[in-house]
Structures are given as structure tokens and as C-alpha cells.
Amino acid sequence: MYSKGGKEMSLEKARQDYESFSEAVKEIFGERAEITGQDYVYGGSINDSRKISLSTGDQIFAKTNTIENQKFFETEITGLQALRSVGEIGVPEILGSGIDQEKGISFLLLEYLECSSKRKDYWTEFGHQLANLHKAECSRFVKSDNENDRYGFLEDNFIGAGPQNNTPKESWIDFYRECRLLPQMKAAENYFDPDTMRKLDCLLERLESYLEEPDFPSILHGDLWGGNVMCGSDGKAWLIDPAAYVGDFEADLAMTQLFGSFPEEFYSAYNEINPISADYPQKRDFYQLYHLLNHLNLFGRSYFGNVIRIIRKYV
Structure with a gap:
């Protein structure tokens, strides 16, 4: 989560060299972690976006694109890191990214934001x-x-x-x-x-x-x-x-x-x-x-x- 009170955090580092989607999931959530469900998330026109459910009970937000478009994710990570490091407003945690040669995709894994009702303020x-x-x-x-x-x-x-x-x-x-x-x-x-x-x-x-x-x-x-x-x-x-x-x-x-x-x-x-x-x-x-x-x-x-x-x- 983000820090409060205006205290700045250092730029976080998320691993960006995972060689497969499944490798990333297992290293982040444990060897027993398996994908149990995928739901498309609509709203963007550049990437394929999904909510991924895991056997551990965790949920993650995953973006995928072609291997050639990996730069989209590399630069998005830098932007997210910069905004998160200031600590003034919520920005999703970056879990990891990489290229899956077998699937022919690049990918970015982020904290899944569960939408709630807006506070009155x-x-x-x-x-x-x-x-x-x-x-x-x-x-x-x-x-x-x-x-x-x-x-x-x-x-x-x-x-x-x-x-x-x-x-x-x-x-x-x-x-x-x-x-x-x-x-x-x-x-x-x-x-x-x-x-x-x-x-x-x-x-x-x-x-x-x-x-x-x-x-x-x-x-x-x-x-x-x-x-x-x-x-x-x-x-x-x-x-x-x-x-x-x-x-x-x-x-x-x-x-x-x-x-x-x-x-x-x-x-x-x-x-x-x-x-x-x-x-x-x-x-x-x-x-x-x-x-x-x-x-x-x-x-x-x-x-x-x-x-x-x-x-x-x-x-």
C-alpha cells in the first residue's frame, strides 16, 4: 500500500525478467499457486487485461501484449513506481513482468483493485x-x-x-x-x-x-x-x-x-x-x-x- 503523511518512498523494484507467466505466479505466490480462473477486464484498447484467480485465494490483475510491445509495460512500470514512491495517493503494487516465449506474449502483473463504494468525501x-x-x-x-x-x-x-x-x-x-x-x-x-x-x-x-x-x-x-x-x-x-x-x-x-x-x-x-x-x-x-x-x-x-x-x- 502507499505511505501516508507525504513521506516519500524509494522507487520500488519489481522483477521484470520472468520467462513465463506460470513462473512469475509461482515465484510470487508460492510453488503451489495455480491459476483457477480468468475473467476479462474491459476498458482498454491496447492490452489484453484479465483478473486472475489463484488456488491460494489471491487475485491479481494481468496485462498481456505481443512480445514486440513489451516496452509498453516497461515504461508503465517506471511511471507506476514514480507515482507510488511519492506516497500521497493509491497506486497498484507492481508484482512482476516478463516475456512468455511459449505463449508469444509479454505480460505485467499488478495488485488487483477490488472496487468498492466511494467514501462520502x-x-x-x-x-x-x-x-x-x-x-x-x-x-x-x-x-x-x-x-x-x-x-x-x-x-x-x-x-x-x-x-x-x-x-x-x-x-x-x-x-x-x-x-x-x-x-x-x-x-x-x-x-x-x-x-x-x-x-x-x-x-x-x-x-x-x-x-x-x-x-x-x-x-x-x-x-x-x-x-x-x-x-x-x-x-x-x-x-x-x-x-x-x-x-x-x-x-x-x-x-x-x-x-x-x-x-x-x-x-x-x-x-x-x-x-x-x-x-x-x-x-x-x-x-x-x-x-x-x-x-x-x-x-x-x-x-x-x-x-x-x-x-x-x-x-
Whole structure:
């Protein structure tokens, strides 16, 4: 479980070299452990996900993919470890991972979260927890030889199935321009006519007019929509499926409002611990633009209209 009171834990290590699914189960739960049941868990489009029941009475959450896509799990582990190590909010324990050559799969085994009813103060508590996560010291999550680099992550990872560049930068605006918007714009250029491409170039050039350097860097979940928050057996919020990196905390808040929005008590509670800036509504569009471009690149033209709406609003 996660620590309380803001005490930071070291990055945990989970074995990542199991040579088969069954080997992992037996080493983690004992030689007598056998799989007695498997139930599909729906909700994701990238991995095959199942609840695995064992003869020991334990239950685990298992993700599988092709061997070629093992990197999805390697980077997810790093993100989960980073979020868990802060100790401010529930994050599933990482049990192990590996490649099963016989089955032709890569796999990731996690603590199974048994969903429960939300506590009455669920959204208030979640707002406080996320604010404390964002306020935590996070320099150890940026891997760079330059001590002035404040934004980035320990490694590149994925946003959904798309690659996410986490090259460290001193400036948040430079990071967001070069590692977030620019790669997505290049990938989506076939969707845009020359006039729109000029507007995109203009937006990148004038990014300082719309964004500002944060007062401090924050460790972010990176893909914080409602589907990546679960209610655990304790009745509190738990974070899953991160695309973690160090950035501006308001980028996480913007993602919570891209597909609907969390209840108002969440944002009010968050603001009590970590005040949201007055110009957040303007920045929200720019932070959502990254995710909309990514969805355009992954899922097609249904996201085109929202991308154009933001571009036309500011250019």
C-alpha cells in the first residue's frame, strides 16, 4: 500500500525478467499457486487485461501484449513506481513482468483493485491527494546530466499507444513545444491544409504568449481522464495506467476536463492545497490540444474538429 503523511518512498523494484507467466505466479505466490480462473477486464484498447484467480485465494490483475510491445509495460512500470514512491495517493503494487516465449506474449502483473463504494468525501480526498502529489519534490524523476533540467522524465514512454518524448529541458515552455505539441503536429500534418499548418507554426512561435513557466515542477500522471482513476476497496481514488512525466500540474487538471469533468468539489478541494492559476482556463485549451492531436493521430478524423477549434481560437 502507499505511505501516508507525504513521506516519500524509494522507487520500488519489481522483477521484470520472468520467462513465463506460470513462473512469475509461482515465484510470487508460492510453488503451489495455480491459476483457477480468468475473467476479462474491459476498458482498454491496447492490452489484453484479465483478473486472475489463484488456488491460494489471491487475485491479481494481468496485462498481456505481443512480445514486440513489451516496452509498453516497461515504461508503465517506471511511471507506476514514480507515482507510488511519492506516497500521497493509491497506486497498484507492481508484482512482476516478463516475456512468455511459449505463449508469444509479454505480460505485467499488478495488485488487483477490488472496487468498492466511494467514501462520502471521495472527491474532496482525491482533490487533496492529487494536489499533494503535484507539490511533492520530484527532481529525482528527471534523468539528465544538466542539473538545471527540471522537466521531462526518467525515460520516454507512451501516451495511449503513441510515443511520448520526455527529453529533459530547463524550460517548461520549451519542453511543451518541442516534446509535446511539435511531435504530434508533425505526425498529424497530413490532416492539415497549408493555411492551418501556418497557424500551427504561429501558435508554436507564440507559445510564451499563452503559457507561462510554472512556479515549480510536478510529477504528473500524464493521462488523467476518468477511466484512469479507480475507487479501491478503501473507498478512495487510485491511479492506474500513467503516462508519467514532470511538468506543469495544470496539464493534469486539463486532462481531467477533456472528456467531461470531475465534480466541482474535486477542484475546490485541490485548490485548497495547491492553488489553480487565474489563467488556467486559457492554458487548459493548450494542454488539451496535445491529447486531441494524439487522439487524431491514433483514432482518426473524429477529433479533427476540436483540434481546429483550439487553433482558430488563438491564431
